[in-house]
Amino acid sequence: MTLSEWLPLRPSTIHGRDESSGLDLETTVTTRNPRPASSAKTHAAFDLLHDPLTNKGTAFTEAERDELGLRGLLPPRVLAIADQERRVLENFDYKPNALERYIFMTALQDRNETLFYRTVINHIERMMPIIYTPTVGEACKQFGHIFRRSRGLYISLRDRGRIAEVVANWPAREVDVIVVTDGERILGLGDLGVNGMGIPIGKLALYTACAGIYPGRCLPVMLDVGTNTESLRADPLYAGLLEPRLRGDEYRALVDEFVDAVTNAFPGVLIQFEDFATQNALSLLARYRDRVTAFNDDIQGTAAVTLAGLIAAARVGGVPLGEQRILFFGAGSAAAGIADLIVGAMVRDGLAEADARGRCWFVDSKGLVVRSRTDLAAHKQPYAHDHEFVRDLASAAQTLRPTTLIGVSAQRGAFTGDVLATLAATNDRPIVFALSNPTSKSECTAEEAYRYTDGRVIFASGSPFDPVELGGRRYVPGQGNNAYIFPGVGLGVVVSKARRVTDEMFHRAAQTLAHLVTDGSLAQGTVYPPLVSIRDVSQAIAIAVAEEAYRSGLATVPAPADLTAATRAAMYEPVYQSNV
Numbered sequence: 386m387t388l389s390e391w392l393p394l395r396p397s398t399i400h401g402r403d404e405s406s407g408l409d410l411e412t413t414v415t416t417r418n419p420r421p422a423s424s425a426k427t428h429a430a431f432d433l434l435h436d437p438l439t440n441k442g443t444a445f446t447e448a449e450r451d452e453l454g455l456r457g458l459l460p461p462r463v464l465a466i467a468d469q470e471r472r473v474l475e476n477f478d479y480k481p482n483a484l485e486r487y488i489f490m491t492a493l494q495d496r497n498e499t500l501f502y503r504t505v506i507n508h509i510e511r512m513m514p515i516i517y518t519p520t521v522g523e524a525c526k527q528f529g530h531i532f533r534r535s536r537g538l539y540i541s542l543r544d545r546g547r548i549a550e551v552v553a554n555w556p557a558r559e560v561d562v563i564v565v566t567d568g569e570r571i572l573g574l575g576d577l578g579v580n581g582m583g584i585p586i587g588k589l590a591l592y593t594a595c596a597g598i599y600p601g602r603c604l605p606v607m608l609d610v611g612t613n614t615e616s617l618r619a620d621p622l623y624a625g626l627l628e629p630r631l632r633g634d635e636y637r638a639l640v641d642e643f644v645d646a647v648t649n650a651f652p653g654v655l656i657q658f659e660d661f662a663t664q665n666a667l668s669l670l671a672r673y674r675d676r677v678t679a680f681n682d683d684i685q686g687t688a689a690v691t692l693a694g695l696i697a698a699a700r701v702g703g704v705p706l707g708e709q710r711i712l713f714f715g716a717g718s719a720a721a722g723i724a725d726l727i728v729g730a731m732v733r734d735g736l737a738e739a740d741a742r743g744r745c746w747f748v749d750s751k752g753l754v755v756r757s758r759t760d761l762a763a764h765k766q767p768y769a770h771d772h773e774f775v776r777d778l779a780s781a782a783q784t785l786r787p788t789t790l791i792g793v794s795a796q797r798g799a800f801t802g803d804v805l806a807t808l809a810a811t812n813d814r815p816i817v818f819a820l821s822n823p824t825s826k827s828e829c830t831a832e833e834a835y836r837y838t839d840g841r842v843i844f845a846s847g848s849p850f851d852p853v854e855l856g857g858r859r860y861v862p863g864q865g866n867n868a869y870i871f872p873g874v875g876l877g878v879v880v881s882k883a884r885r886v887t888d889e890m891f892h893r894a895a896q897t898l899a900h901l902v903t904d905g906s907l908a909q910g911t912v913y914p915p916l917v918s919i920r921d922v923s924q925a926i927a928i929a930v931a932e933e934a935y936r937s938g939l940a941t942v943p944a945p946a947d948l949t950a951a952t953r954a955a956m957y958e959p960v961y962q963s964n965v
């Protein structure tokens with residue numbers, strides 16, 4: 386039989402126009418189908434190789450190759466996963482820059498998730514800055530240009546009225562965690578529209594790497610409601626809708642429809658709202674937090690990781706949380722979330738709420754937030770105190786003499802030498818957290834913070850900084866990375882099947898994280914545990930969160946006899962499963 390005889394015939398319709406009569410014509414012709422027929426067995430073998438959740442690549446065993454019909458489809462030598470990991474690292478190191486490493490790791494994730502997660506977990510300190518901030522910021526900016534393969538679900542404003550249908554297209558019938566964004570405030574980079582999809586993908590990779598949420602039960606979602614960034618709409622490779630952002634009631638209706646669709650399709654699913662612009666972030670959280678299992682990481686996750694850092698800092702600085710005077714530079718969703726959680730913690734420690742609020746001050750883009758201002762959004766008003774208005778941060782620092790300065794403004798360089806020196810002049814151990822991401826937006830570098838405070842600062846940042854050598858001492862700056870918090874909170878919610886995510890759970894998470902910081906870390910200036918211990922950290926946080934869910938009656942499954950063992954058992958491990 387010749388090849389052309391073997392290829393199956395396929396009818397197809399050709400459209401044309403008869404020039405003499407002016408009529409449109411339709412002709413059905415039979416052509417050779419370019420894709421050859423295949424047996425069910427070879428299809429199944431191919432599916433195994435091409436599904437990233439089942440693919441083992443060169444690690445399929447001899448027995449599997451025979452049993453599954455894979456013999457000949459792979460190079461003959463069977464490799465151990467440790468050898469595959471070595472190859473991944475070799476390629477990783479060979480890439481010329483961080484963005485290329487991101488592209489390489491994303492391709493691995495799309496090919497073989499077990500190997501991807503094994504590599505990420507075993508080398509978390511090298512991998513986290515690539516698969517998440519700061520590199521993910523660059524990847525989002527370039528999203529349409531580096532796009533290879535689709536991951537997750539895109540729901541656009543065109544899908545209004547049929548979002549349930551779109552959600553039904555997702556192949557998994559069970560989903561534990563959704564991370565959703567509308568791309569309007571991606572890190573400190575602003576409105577990146579559909580390009581922001583890199584963030585839900587990256588955050589969910591951290592859920593799996595840090596807390597062992599099974600990768601097949603994670604769903605990244607982009608709500609494409611347009612973008613107001615002209616340069617993106619002018620980019621021929623931009624992958625989203627080319628229209629201005631949907632606003633107002635129509636926007637809220639779309640998000641409502643999305644939340645209804647996913648909570649119907651995946652009952653009890655945890656929804657993490659991520660990188661929405663301030664007003665939407667705050668209002669969506671207020672709308673859903675008492676209706677479904679949802680939280681906002683920029684507000685609540687950031688708050689918990691910052692509170693943990695402050696509790697740990699009090700152990701070295703000697704000033705208890707309730708006696709701190711905290712100045713926030715930036716008064717958006719992160720500042721509001723952090724301040725609210727700090728106030729809650731101070732109240733627990735015995736302060737009256739008004740006194741606790743009086744210890745938190747905001748500077749926004751217009752200046753110090755004071756009561757006489759008439760232009761304040763609702764979330765700033767509880768922090769508008771009686772005080773003379775001052776225009777800039779340096780003046781605010783001089784007049785308020787804060788013990789702690791927290792940067793959440795996305796304004797690179799805002800913590801000038803003057804500002805840092807002012808803190809150093811009035812505190813033995815000033816606390817400075819420059820939390821803005823990515824690195825290019827950080828209010829100061831670690832080196833600047835140590836230099837202008839004679840090395841006395843207790844410093845943490847949002848994106849990682851290398852250790853600093855100064856005056857013969859080595860300082861290791863901590864990273865106030867939300868990844869210390871949200872994966873563990875998520876695991877605790879999944880284990881207890883909690884109906885709601887509460888502030889109390891974030892308090893418990895912060896306390897747990899702070900207690901895991903060793904004296905050795907503190908001595909080096911680090912107020913967070915080392916990233917290499919992140920799975921133990923997440924497990925401890927998950928247990929605390931699940932305990933809280935059981936205590937408060939929010940858990941919907943019976944408490945296991947041994948919560949620690951049940952939590953550990955729920956954590957995905959990146960090891961190949963046997964197929965024979």
Ligand code: NAD
Nearest residue numbers: 572573663687715716717718719749750794795821822847
């Ligand atoms: P946001 O847009 O809600 O808030 C930004 C705030 O900065 C606004 O209040 C704005 O008025 C203020 N601002 C802008 N320009 C200013 C200026 N010149 N002077 C003073 N204030 C100014 O954003 P957000 O969610 O609050 O996040 C802010 C930053 O914090 C981002 O860079 C984000 O990446 C970072 N962040 C870090 C972490 C973390 O490290 N764990 C977590 C969340 C957010």
